[in-house]
Amino acid sequence: MASPITFEIQKRSSTSRARAGVIHTLHGDIETPSFVVVGTKGTVKGIKPEDLEEYIGAQVALANTYHLYLQPGHEVVKEAGGLHQFANWNMPTMTDSGGFQVFSLGAAFGKGVTKFAKGDESPEEGLNVYSKEVAQSHGKLCVIDEEGVTFTSHHDGSMHRFTAERSIEIQHAIGADIIVAFDECTSPTAEKEYQEEAMERTHRWAKRSILAHKQNYDALKKQGLYGVVQGGRYLDLREKSAKVLSAMDFDGFGIGGSFSKEDLGPSLEVVNDVLPEDKPRHLLGIGEPEDILRGVHAGCDTFDCVAPTRLARTGTIYAHTHEGIVKLNLMNTKYQRDFGKPDEGCDCYVCTHYTRAYLAHLFRSQEMLGAHLASIHNLYSIVQYTKRLREEILKG
Numbered sequence: 568m569a570s571p572i573t574f575e576i577q578k579r580s581s582t583s584r585a586r587a588g589v590i591h592t593l594h595g596d597i598e599t600p601s602f603v604v605v606g607t608k609g610t611v612k613g614i615k616p617e618d619l620e621e622y623i624g625a626q627v628a629l630a631n632t633y634h635l636y637l638q639p640g641h642e643v644v645k646e647a648g649g650l651h652q653f654a655n656w657n658m659p660t661m662t663d664s665g666g667f668q669v670f671s672l673g674a675a676f677g678k679g680v681t682k683f684a685k686g687d688e689s690p691e692e693g694l695n696v697y698s699k700e701v702a703q704s705h706g707k708l709c710v711i712d713e714e715g716v717t718f719t720s721h722h723d724g725s726m727h728r729f730t731a732e733r734s735i736e737i738q739h740a741i742g743a744d745i746i747v748a749f750d751e752c753t754s755p756t757a758e759k760e761y762q763e764e765a766m767e768r769t770h771r772w773a774k775r776s777i778l779a780h781k782q783n784y785d786a787l788k789k790q791g792l793y794g795v796v797q798g799g800r801y802l803d804l805r806e807k808s809a810k811v812l813s814a815m816d817f818d819g820f821g822i823g824g825s826f827s828k829e830d831l832g833p834s835l836e837v838v839n840d841v842l843p844e845d846k847p848r849h850l851l852g853i854g855e856p857e858d859i860l861r862g863v864h865a866g867c868d869t870f871d872c873v874a875p876t877r878l879a880r881t882g883t884i885y886a887h888t889h890e891g892i893v894k895l896n897l898m899n900t901k902y903q904r905d906f907g908k909p910d911e912g913c914d915c916y917v918c919t920h921y922t923r924a925y926l927a928h929l930f931r932s933q934e935m936l937g938a939h940l941a942s943i944h945n946l947y948s949i950v951q952y953t954k955r956l957r958e959e960i961l962k963g
Contacts, residue, residue: 568787568788570791570818571592571593571744571787571788571789571790571791571818572590572591572592572744572745572790572791572818572819572847573590573591574588574589574590574591574819574845574846574847574868575588575589575591576588576844576845577589577961578960578961578963579960580960580963581963583864583865583866584836584839584864584865584866585600585863585864585866585956585960586599586866586868586960587599587600587957587960587961588847588868590659590819590847590868590869592659592744592745592791593744593789594651594657594658594659594660594744595626595658595659596626596659597626597627597659597869598626598954598957599847599868599869599957600859600862600863600867600868600869600870600953600956600957600960601626601627601868601869601870601950601953601954601957602625602854602859602869602870602871602872602949602950602952602953603627603628603629603661603849603854603869603870603871604619604623604625604627604628604629604871604946604950605628605629605631605871605872605873605876606628606629606630606654606656607630607631607634607873608630608631608634608635608638609630609635609644609650609653609654610654611628611876611942611946612876612880612938612942613876613879613880613935613938613939613942614876614939614942614943614946616654616655616656616657617655618943619656619658619946620657620658622915622916622943622947623915623943623946623947623950624947624950624951624954625658625946625950626658626659626950627658627659627660627661627869628654628656628658628659628660628661629660629661629662629663629743629871630650630654630660630661630662630741630743631662631663631665631668632662632663632664632665632734632737632738632741632747633665633668633669633729634668635662635737635741636665636727636737637720637721637722637727638722641737641740641741642740644740644741644742645740645741645742648742649741649742650662650741650742650743651742659744659745660743660744660745661743661744661745661746661747661849661871662738662741662743662745662746662747663747663821663851664734664738664746664747664748664749664750664776664795665729665734665737665749666734666747666749666750666751666752666795666823667752667823667851667852669709669711669716669718669729669752708721711751711768713768713771714730715728715729715730715731715733715749715772716728716729716730716751729749730749730775731748731749731772731773731775731776731779732775732776732779734748734749734776735748735749735776735779735780735783735792736779738790739780739783739786739790742789742790743790744789744790744791745790745791745792745793745818745819746780746790746791746792746793747792747793747795747821747851748772748773748776748777748792748793748794748795748817749772749775749776750769750772750773750795750797750821750823751765751768751769751772751797752797752823752824752825753765753797753799753824753825754825755799755800755824755825755826755827755830757799759799759801759804762797762798762799762800762801762804763798763801763804765797766797766798766799766804766807766808769795769797769808770808770811770812773794773795773811773812773815773817774815776792776794777792777794777815777816777817780792791818791819792817792818793817793818793819793820793821793849794812794815794817794820794821795812795820795821795822795823795851796808796809796812796820796821796822796823796824796838796842797823797824798824798834799824799825800826800827800830800834802833802834802837805834805837805838806837806838806840806841808838809837809838809839809840809841809842810841812842813841813842813843817846818846819846819847819848819849820842820846820847820848820849821848821849821850821851822834822835822838822848822849822850822851822867823851823852826853831853831858831861831862832861832864832865835850835861835862835865835866835867836865836866839865839866839867847868847869848866848867848868848869849867849868849869849870849871850862850867850869850870850871851871852871852872852873853870853871853872854870854871854872854874854875854949855872855874856885856891856892856949856952857891858870858872859949859952859953859956860956863953863956863960870953872949875942875945875946875948875949876942876945876946878894878941878945879938879941879942879944879945880938880941880942881896882896882897882898882926882927882930882937882941883895883896883897883941884897884909884910884926884941884944884945885910885944885945885948885949886909886910886911886912886913887910887911887912887913887948888912892948892952895909895910895923897909897923897926897927897930897941898927898930898931902923902924902926902927903924903927903928903931904924905922905923905924905927906922906923906924907922907923908922908923909921909922909923909926909941909944910944910948913944913947913948915943915944915947915948915951916943916947917940917941917943917944917947918944921940926940926941
């Protein structure tokens with residue numbers, strides 16, 4: 568059976584691994600490199616679905632398997648006709664496997680560990696202990712074994728179980744165009760011995776994910792399945808993981824796990840030297856401008872990250888300077904009487920109609936419109952930044 572996800576490369580860079588291409592899905596094409604907007608619970612926080620296309624130029628959105636499973640429940644999404652109908656997303660969609668959220672409840676819980684070992688990023692919001700009793704009774708909020716993961720809901724403390732088969736079943740019900748094999752995401756601080764153990768387990772779960780996907784003939788016609796490369800910061804493990812997964816029947820690949828900023832480039836180069844050229848590569852959960860640039864140079868095609876909207880909700884916007892894209896905190900006193908554009912180098916809806924002083928006023932008075940406008944601007948900035956990288960590749 569022909570895959571519902573196909574990838575064509577339109578141009579390769581002569582100076583790096585960068586490439587411009589198109590991912591074809593049943594809900595439209597994704598021109599790559601592309602930034603995937605994150606709609607964790609079937610909503611990009613503070614943004615109407617219509618805004619994604621009209622004001623931001625987004626081509627693809629990603630929802631979170633863990634969160635939709637807990638609320639409203641994947642059965643509800645299925646009854647609604649799937650993610651596209653439920654969320655009114657008229658574009659290609661992705662779901663992740665839930666592996667990173669489970670990691671956040673387990674090894675990373677309470678340590679502030681994110682996709683990067685260092686840095687000022689905060690853990691994905693919402694992954695809190697429901698109560699001290701829950702934390703004390705289970706030690707961790709999740710326990711990993713060979714078959715899968717038992718975890719505690721951050722909503723009500725109830726216990727749940729994910730296996731490779733269950734994750735795929737839930738993603739089938741949600742109905743995104745691209746789904747992801749269940750994997751174990753490790754902490755960047757974990758010892759090599761455990762990184763290897765988790766990687767091998769991820770490979771076994773990958774085989775089970777493929778089998779579970781192929782047993783659902785209806786889903787097989789509509790949804791493409793990505794495998795996830797793991798191995799932590801160890802280049803030999805990354806290379807091995809890429810080789811093992813390349814031999815499996817996946818439609819594309821995610822590059823998962825956690826990195827230090829220093830490790831990111833070398834890890835991606837090692838992995839992308841091995842992964843098949845004719846299949847798309849998605850860098851999971853990483854999407855600051857400098858990281859996207861590194862990823863594109865190393866041969867990645869798509870990126871997702873919650874940073875643009877998370878920063879926007881705290882009053883921080885991206886701005887273009889001669890040094891590149893920087894972050895401006897609009898809560899800074901100097902912006903209260905700054906009547907210039909929020910970002911002088913941007914032509915988005917927000918920068919065309921509003922000033923820094925007005926946005927600063929909205930945030931200081933805790934008006935919801937502030938987060939809405941800042942989110943539109945930040946997402947537009949990252950989406951267009953990635954599109955410009957694509958244009959540069961096409962121009963040679």
